[in-house]
Every structure is written in C-alpha cells, then in structure tokens.
Amino acid sequence: MKEIEPKVLSKEELTRISSGINEEEILEFDKHSLNNFVEPLTVIEAKEPGSAWVKVREKNGNLKDILDVTSMNWTLTLGFAHPDVNYAAMEQMKRLTHVRYNCLTPVRAKLCNKLAELVPGQLKGGRVAINCEGGGMANEAAIKLAIIASRGADHFGVFWHGYHGATLASGAMTQPIHAVSRFHPWGLEHFTRMPFPYCYRCMWNYKNGLYGKKDPDCNLECFQIVEKYIRGYAPKKMAGVLLEPIQGAGGHIPAPPEWLKKLKDVCKEEKVFLIYDECQSCMWRTGKYFTISERYEKENGIDVSPDMITFTKGIAGGFPMGVLVASPKIKKRFTPSEEHTTFSSSPIAMAASLAAIEVIERLKLGEKCENLGAKITKRLLEMQEEYDVIGDIRCPGLFIGIEMVKDRETREPFTDLVEEMCQIAPDHNMYLGQSMPILSGTGKMLMRNLVKIKPPLIITEEEADYILEKFEVILKEALKKVG
Numbered sequence: 001m002k003e004i005e006p007k008v009l010s011k012e013e014l015t016r017i018s019s020g021i022n023e024e025e026i027l028e029f030d031k032h033s034l035n036n037f038v039e040p041l042t043v044i045e046a047k048e049p050g051s052a053w054v055k056v057r058e059k060n061g062n063l064k065d066i067l068d069v070t071s072m073n074w075t076l077t078l079g080f081a082h083p084d085v086n087y088a089a090m091e092q093m094k095r096l097t098h099v100r101y102n103c104l105t106p107v108r109a110k111l112c113n114k115l116a117e118l119v120p121g122q123l124k125g126g127r128v129a130i131n132c133e134g135g136g137m138a139n140e141a142a143i144k145l146a147i148i149a150s151r152g153a154d155h156f157g158v159f160w161h162g163y164h165g166a167t168l169a170s171g172a173m174t175q176p177i178h179a180v181s182r183f184h185p186w187g188l189e190h191f192t193r194m195p196f197p198y199c200y201r202c203m204w205n206y207k208n209g210l211y212g213k214k215d216p217d218c219n220l221e222c223f224q225i226v227e228k229y230i231r232g233y234a235p236k237k238m239a240g241v242l243l244e245p246i247q248g249a250g251g252h253i254p255a256p257p258e259w260l261k262k263l264k265d266v267c268k269e270e271k272v273f274l275i276y277d278e279c280q281s282c283m284w285r286t287g288k289y290f291t292i293s294e295r296y297e298k299e300n301g302i303d304v305s306p307d308m309i310t311f312t313k314g315i316a317g318g319f320p321m322g323v324l325v326a327s328p329k330i331k332k333r334f335t336p337s338e339e340h341t342t343f344s345s346s347p348i349a350m351a352a353s354l355a356a357i358e359v360i361e362r363l364k365l366g367e368k369c370e371n372l373g374a375k376i377t378k379r380l381l382e383m384q385e386e387y388d389v390i391g392d393i394r395c396p397g398l399f400i401g402i403e404m405v406k407d408r409e410t411r412e413p414f415t416d417l418v419e420e421m422c423q424i425a426p427d428h429n430m431y432l433g434q435s436m437p438i439l440s441g442t443g444k445m446l447m448r449n450l451v452k453i454k455p456p457l458i459i460t461e462e463e464a465d466y467i468l469e470k471f472e473v474i475l476k477e478a479l480k481k482v483g
Contacts, residue, residue: 001091001094001095002094003094004090004093004094019045020044020057021042021044021057023061026042040058040059041056041057041058041066041426042056042057043055043056044056044057044063045080045081046079046080046081047065047080049080049081049082049083049086050078050079050080050081050082050083050084050458051079051080051458052067052068052071052079052080052455052456052458052459052463053065053066053067053068053080054066054068054080056426064429065429066426066429066430066431067429067430067431067455067463067466067467067470068080068430068431068455068456069425069430069431069432069433069452069453069454069455069467070431070432070433070452070454070455071314071454071455071456072318073313073433074248074280074285074313074314074433074454075313075314075318076314076317076318076456077283077284077285077313077314077317077318077356077360077365077456077457077458078314078317078318078356078359078360078365078456078457078458079456079458080318081318082317082318082356082359082458084355084356084358084359085317085318085319085352085355085356085359086352087355088351088352088354088355089319089348089349089351089352089355091351092107092347092348092350092351092352093348095347096347097347097348098343098346098347099345099347100342100345101336101340101341101342101344101345102336102340102345103345105345105347105350107347107350107351107354108130108345108347108350110350110354111128111130111350111353111354112128112130114354114357115128115311115323115325116128116325118290118357119290119291119305119309119325120289120290120291120293120294120297120305121293121294121297121303121304121305122303122305122306122307122327122329123305123306123307123308123309123325123326123327124328125328126325126326126327126328126330127325127326127328127330127333128323128324128325128326129141129145129323129324129326129334129339130321130322130323130324130344130345130350131321131322131323131341131344132320132321132322132341132343132344132345132346132349133320133322133341133344134165134279134312134313134320134321134322135164135165135170135277135279135310135311135312135313135322136164136165136166136167136170136322137165137167137170137322137341137344138279138310138311138312138322138323138324139164139165139170139173139242139275139277139279139310140165140167140169140170141310141322141324141334141339142240142242142275142308142310142324142326143156143169143173143239143240143242143275144334144338144339145273145308145324145326145330145332145334146239146240146273146275146308147239148332148334148338149273149330149331149332150239150240150271150272150273153236153237153238153239154190154236154239155190155191155192155234155235155236155237155238155239156173156190156191156192156238156239156240156241156242157191157192157194157226157229157230157234157238157240157241157242157272158173158174158191158192158193158194158241158242158243159193159194159195159196159243159247160175160193160194160195160196160198160250161175161196161198161247161250161251161253161438162174162175162196162242162243162244162247162250162277163175163244163247163248163249163250163436164242164244164277167185168185168186168187169185169186169187170185171185172185172186172187172188172190172191173191173242175193175250175436175438176439177436177437177439178439178440178441178442178443179439179442179443180437180439180443189235192229192234192235192238194225194226194229195222195225195226196243196247196250196253196255197214197220197222197223197253197255197256197259198251198253199212199213199214199215199218199253199256200253200391200392200394200403200411201411202215202218202222203221203222204218204221204222206218210392211392211393211394212254212394212395212396213256214256214258214259218256220256220258220259220262222259223259223262223263226263226266227262227266230266230267230270230272231266231270238270238272239272239273240272240273240274240275240307240308241263241267241272241273241274241275242275242277243255243263243275243276243277244276244277244278244279244280244281245260245276245278245281245292245293245296245304246280246281246286246292246395246399248279248280248281248399249280249435249436250435250436250438251401251403251435251447251450252394252395252399252400252401252403252435252450252452253394254292254394254395257296257300257302257304258302260293260296260302260304261302261303261304263304264303264304264305264306267307273306273307273308273330274306274307274308275306275307275308275309275310276291276293276306276308276309276310277309277310278291278292278293278309278310278311279310279311279312279313279322280313280399281399282311282313282314282315283311283313283314283315283356283357283360284360284365284366284369284397284457285313285314285369285397285398285399285454285457286369286395286396286397286398286399287366287367287369287370287373287396287397288366288367288369288370288397289366290366291309292396293305293306293309295396306327307326307327307329307330308324308325308326308327308330309324309325310322310323310324310325311323311325314356315353315356316349316350316352316353316356317352317353317355317356318352318356319346319348319349319352319353320346320349321346321349321350321353360457365457365458366397366457368457369397369398369457370396370397372398372459372461372464373396373397373398373399373400375461375464376398376400376453376464376467376468377393377400379468380393380400380402380468380471381393383471383472383475387475387479388407388408389404389405389406389414389417389475389479390402390403390404390405391403391404391405391408391411398453398454398455398457398459399454400452400453400454401435401450401451401452401453402450402451402452402453403449403450404417404418404449404450404451405449413446413447413448413449414449414482415445415447415448415449416482417449417478417479417482418434418435418448418449418450418451419434419448420478420481420482421434421451421474421475421478422434422451424474424477424478424481425470425474428470428473428474429470430467430470430471430474432451432452432453432471432474433451433452433453433454434448434450434451434452435447435448435449435450435452436448453467453471455467
C-alpha cells in the first residue's frame with residue numbers, strides 16, 4: 001500500500017487541525033457546546049508517544065505536563081498515543097477506514113478469535129459481538145441476548161453502587177445519580193436493584209472487612225437477600241443478573257470470590273444468565289490476569305466465570321470499543337436487526353485492539369502491573385498508619401482505591417477531602433480520579449469519598465515513586481484546606 005499523501009489540503013493545514021488551540025476558539029466553543037465541561041485544562045498532546053504524561057493548556061495559555069493517574073477514565077492502558085497502537089491504526093487506515101456492520105474484515109476475524117481465547121473459564125471459545133461505543137452498548141447487547149436465549153423472561157437483577165452505562169436503557173441498570181441526572185432512564189421496571197457485598201461498610205456490622213477481603217467471621221449473610229430475589233422474590237422471573245465483580249465507579253468494591261461462587265451456583269440452578277461487566281477490570285488492569293474472574297480461578301481455585309462478559313475502557317488501546325463475549329453453551333446469535341450500529345465494525349479500532357493486546361502480552365505488562373500495584377499499595381498502607389483519614393485501601397494491580405473517612409470508627413465518608421484532592425492535583429502535575437457520587441433522592445451528597453490510582457500499565461518505577469510522593473503532598477494540602 002502507498003503511504004498516505006494529502007490531495008486537497010496541505011500537510012501544514014492538516015497538521016494544524018489537531019496541533020493546538022487559541023483562547024478565542026475556546027471561548028467560542030463554550031458558546032456552542034451542549035455539554036457542561038468544567039475542567040479548566042485543555043488536553044493537547046502526549047508528552048511522548050506511549051507515555052503516561054500529557055501536555056495540557058492552562059487558561060492563561062501556558063503548557064504544562066501532567067502525569068495522568070486516571071488513564072483518561074481507565075482507558076489508556078498503554079499511555080497516550082502509543083506508537084505500536086497508532087502504527088497499527090495507521091496501517092489499517094491505508095486499507096479501510098469503515099465498513100458496514102455485516103462485512104467481515106481480517107481484523108474483525110482476528111480480534112474475535114483472540115478475545116474468545118483470552119476469556120476465562122466457561123467463556124473460552126465463546127462468541128463475540130463488538131460495538132463502536134463502549135460498555136453501555138455492550139451491556140445492552142448482553143441484556144438483549146439474555147432475553148432472546150431465555151425465551152421471554154425480561155427481568156434482571158442489578159446491584160447498589162453498580163455502573164453499567166448512561167444511555168436511556170443502560171442508565172436503568174446503573175446506580176441512580178439523583179438530582180444530577182434530570183431525567184429517569186427508560187425500562188426501570190425491568191430491573192430489581194439488590195445489595196452488593198460492600199465489606200468495608202457491611203450491613204451486618206462486621207468490622208474487619210478490610211483491604212478488599214471479607215471479615216473472617218462473615219457468613220455471607222448479605223447473599224441470602226440476593227438469593228431470595230433470584231429464586232422468586234423479584235417482581236418477575238429473571239432472565240439474568242448483571243454485576244461488576246469489582247465495582248469501579250461505585251467505589252472499587254470487590255465481591256468476595258465465595259460470594260460470586262454462590263451467585264453462580266444459584267443462577268445456574270434457576271436458569272438465570274450470569275453477566276459480568278468487566279469493562280474496567282479487563283485488559284490486565286488488575287494484574288497478571290486478563291480479567292479478575294480469571295484471577296479467582298487461577299489463585300483461589302474457584303471458577304466464578306459467567307455466562308456472558310463485557311469489556312471496554314482499555315480493550316482497544318484508547319480507541320472506542322465495547323465487547324460482549326457469550327459462552328459457547330449459548331446457541332442463540334443476533335439477527336441483523338437485533339444488534340448493529342453503522343460504525344460498530346470499525347477496522348481501525350479493531351486493529352488498535354489487536355496491537356494493544358499483543359504489546360501487553362509481549363512485554364508482560366500484566367506482571368509489571370501486579371508488581372507496581374503491590375509497591376504502591378505497600379506505601380499507601382504505610383501512609384495509613386500516619387493519616388487517620390485513610391480508612392481502607394482496596395483492589396489488586398493498578399486498580400487501586402483509597403477510601404477516605406472522617407473517623408475510622410464511624411467510617412463517616414470524607415467526601416470534601418476527596419473532592420479537594422482531585423481539584424488541586426493538577427497544580428502538582430497529576431490527575432487523580434474519584435468514585436461516582438452517591439446521592440439521596442433529594443440530591444443530598446451521601447458519599448463520594450474514594451480516590452482512584454489507575455495509571456497506564458506502562459508507568460516506570462520512578463513514576464510510581466512520583467505518584468506516591470505527590471499523593472502525600474496533595475493529601476497534606478487538602479487536609480489543611482478542609483480542616
């Protein structure tokens with residue numbers, strides 16, 4: 001194939017499209033944007049290709065470098081503008097940039113085959129559906145397939161603090177964000193919301209559910225409620241149960257593997273499809289395994305693999321993509337009218353995904369993620385001895401959450417502290433993330449008190465040290481401001 005050469009516009013004109021912005025353009029944008037953007041920094045370009053650092057423009061026009069500990073919402077697993085991912089995308093652009101959904105391309109066949117190989121347990125060798133948007137559409141695809149395969153059941157169990165998308169349909173599966181969302185999602189009658197095993201805030205008042213583990217004395221009493229719903233206490237027979245095995249947006253809350261095994265067993269007995277949303281925890285984000293469910297199988301000897309699983313975030317190296325993989329035991333497939341969108345067979349995103357997966361495997365970045373995550377967590381545990389506001393530290397790999405509290409005994413959420421930390425972090429050349437808001441029906445803030453450390457998997461030892469150093473500086477400064 002020939003190299004790409006512009007035919008109408010000059011290279012200089014085309015380069016200027018993405019290479020910068022002035023104050024007038026930003027002010028004009030503010031007039032025309034329907035979205036309420038609140039971040040004061042404009043993201044310009046990678047500091048270097050494949051780096052965790054990004055150049056941003058401040059309101060005064062100055063440029064500064066930021067270490068992004070959020071991976072742009074947990075998506076840039078390989079950092080900004082990774083050269084291998086971009087080269088694969090560029091090579092694909094020379095051949096094809098778009099085909100309709102029912103067209104087969106080489107990259108579509110290769111990616112589906114690779115994902116069917118990577119998934120855990122009973123999903124191995126399964127069938128794959130891909131979209132161009134992300135996890136919301138992937139979760140909707142799972143819901144549709146469960147309805148089709150269950151022959152008429154159309155009710156689903158979902159969980160407190162769960163996040164599964166923001167479309168009119170996937171919003172019904174998600175923890176309500178009262179007052180901030182000014183409309184009700186559609187289809188709420190199809191979902192029963194159930195309690196999730198939040199071990200740090202146990203409903204049965206066990207107090208030693210710490211560091212992502214259940215209390216040693218816990219008898220999984222919380223599962224009894226879930227079991228009753230699945231076995232018949234829900235308004236209608238369930239077609240499926242949808243959950244994140246580690247809740248992401250809701251607060252980095254891992255379900256105990258034993259709880260997941262009970263859930264799987266009951267779903268099997270009741271002929272209810274078990275669906276995992278691993279949109280945030282896939283792609284080696286939690287360490288040396290592709291998914292968290294694979295970790296439980298390999299390290300705990302418990303097969304908790306579901307009937308269906310969904311992926312997004314890092315799955316395509318920063319390009320938009322959502323994925324559903326269904327067990328080979330599910331014989332139903334989608335008809336053209338049931339699952340498609342115009343752009344959901346993007347060969348560019350699929351090429352990027354294959355490249356990202358290959359880079360992570362070749363460089364053994366899952367093992368690196370495991371080790372750097374352990375290093376960061378170890379230092380955070382040392383900080384916890386010095387700072388009483390650090391209540392809990394959860395989750396493996398570079399999927400780290402730090403829950404802040406005003407009092408360790410009462411565990412009252414310290415939301416103001418977390419909001420202050422995330423607000424001042426860019427002043428210290430770093431982005432931090434936080435959990436989604438949990439609000440009352442009247443809009444009162446109940447909790448948003450988890451700080452997230454989820455940098456790209458390619459960070460160095462020195463950058464891990466930088467994150468820890470700056471985290472402590474930011475914490476001290478925020479404590480002075482909020483008292």
